[in-house]
Amino acid sequence: MASNSNRKGKSPPLFHITPFEGRTPQFDKTVFIDPTARLIGEVIIESGASVWPFAVLRADSNRIVIGERSVLLDKVLVESPKDHPVVIEKKVLISHGAILHGCVVREGAVVGIGAIVLDGAEVGKNSIVGAGSVVPPGMKIPDHSLVLGIPAKVIRTLDESEVKRSEDQLAEAYEKSRKYLKIFWE
Numbered sequence: 001m002a003s004n005s006n007r008k009g010k011s012p013p014l015f016h017i018t019p020f021e022g023r024t025p026q027f028d029k030t031v032f033i034d035p036t037a038r039l040i041g042e043v044i045i046e047s048g049a050s051v052w053p054f055a056v057l058r059a060d061s062n063r064i065v066i067g068e069r070s071v072l073l074d075k076v077l078v079e080s081p082k083d084h085p086v087v088i089e090k091k092v093l094i095s096h097g098a099i100l101h102g103c104v105v106r107e108g109a110v111v112g113i114g115a116i117v118l119d120g121a122e123v124g125k126n127s128i129v130g131a132g133s134v135v136p137p138g139m140k141i142p143d144h145s146l147v148l149g150i151p152a153k154v155i156r157t158l159d160e161s162e163v164k165r166s167e168d169q170l171a172e173a174y175e176k177s178r179k180y181l182k183i184f185w186e
Contacts, residue, residue, distance in 0.1 A: 016035075016036070016037065016038035016039070017038075017039050018038070018039070018040040018041070019041070020040055020041035020042075020059075020060040021041075021060070023041045023042035023059070023060075023063075024041075024042075025039035025040070025041070025042075025043040025044075025045070025057075025059075026043070026044050026045070027043075027044070027045035027046075027049075028047055029185070030047040030048050030181075031045045031046075031047065031048070031049050031050065031051075031181075032049075032050040032051070032177040032178070032180050032181040032184075033045075033050070033051045034051060034052050034053045034054075034055070034180070035184070036053045036054050037051045037052070037053065037054065037055045037056070037057070038055075038056045038057070038058075039051070039057045039059075040056075040057065040058045040059060040060055041058065041059035041060040041061075041063075041064075042059045042062070042063040042064065043057045043059045043063075043064045043066070044063065044064070044065045044066070045066040046065070046066060046067050046068045046070075046090070047068050047069075048068050048069040048174065049066045049067065049068060049069060049070045049071070049072075050070075050071050050072065050173070050174070050177035050180075050181075051066075051072045051076075052071070052072060052073045052074045052076070052177075053074045053075070054074055054075045055072050055073070055074065055075065055076040055077070055078075056076075056077050056078070057072075057078045058077075058078070058079045058080070059079075059080045059086075061080060061081050061082040062080035062081060062082055062083070062084065062085040062086075062102075063080060063085045063086075064078055064080050064085065064086040064088075065085070065086070065087050065088065066088050067087075067088055067089040067090035067091070067092065067107070068090040068091070069090055069091050069170070069174055070088050070089070070090060070091060070092040070093070070094070071092070071093050071094065071170060071173040071174065071177065072088075072094045073093075073094060073095050073096045073098075073173070074096045074097070075096055075097045076094050076095075076096070076097065076098050076099075076100070077098075077099045077100070078094075078099075078100045078101075079100075079101050079102070080102055081101065081102045081119060083102070083119070084101075084102025084103065084119045084120055085102070086100055086101075086102060086103060086104075087104045087105070088100070088104075088105045089104075089105065089106050089107040089108075089109075089125075090107050091107055091108050091167075091170055092105050092106075092107065092108065092109050092110070092111075092170075093109075093110045093111070093166065093169055093170045093173060094111045095110065095111060095112050095113040095114075095115070095131070096113045096114070097113055097114045098111045098112070098113065098114060098115045098116070098117075099115075099116045099117070100116075100117050101116070101117070101118050101119055102118070102119035102120060103117040103118065103119065103120065103121040103122065103123070103135070104121075104122045104123070105117065105122075105123045106122070106123060106124050106125040106126075106127070106143070107125050107126070108125055108126040108163070108166065108167065108170075109123045109124065109125065109126060109127045109128070109129070110127075110128045110129070110166045110169070110170075111123065111129045112128065112129055112130045112131035112132070112133065113131040113132070114131055114132045115129045115130065115131060115132060115133045115134070115135070116133070116134045116135065117129060117135040118134070118135060118136055118137045119137045119138070120137050120138040121135045121136065121137060121138060121139045121140070121141070122139070122140045122141065123135065123141050123147075124140075124141045124142045124143035124144065124145055125143040125144070126143060126144050126158065126163045126166070127141050127142070127143060127144060127145040127146070127147065127158070128145075128146050128147065128158065128162070128166060129141070129147045129152065130146065130147060130148040130149075130152075132150070133147055133148050133149055133150065133152040134149075134150045134151055134152055135147065135151075135152045136151045136152065139151075139152065141154065142154065142157075144157050144158045144163065145157060145158065146158055146162075
């Protein structure tokens, strides 16, 4: 991983990159970060991931790791408190306005619009946290689950068509991020 200063091509957009106590966000040239996004501290973004307009990733107390091809859409807030790093595994879709605070989101999961996932919670592989849901601290969501409500409850197991629909949404966002990456860098 290299910091944004190592990208090749034309001058980069004015990212809001803030080192904190010697920890600097790291990502490579395959990552799309909208110029309005803010990254603070030890944020590590793996290849092909994307961070959309007005997202804030604050890792001034612990690290945030964003896996390959994961998508953090507009106005997402991710914060890692001292005792809980944030890990978003590969091919995860975090929808508009979601808040992730000290949690783990496993591969292929979707966190819906405006959903909140709190300290020590874990969203299982290929699960969906429905829009507006609040996943309480420490909740462990099984793989392939649909979770809804305040507080969130497991409603049922997802079928293969629902998992496929999530994969299609992620693929569409990934392809669109490649177009934006091209606009800003080539």
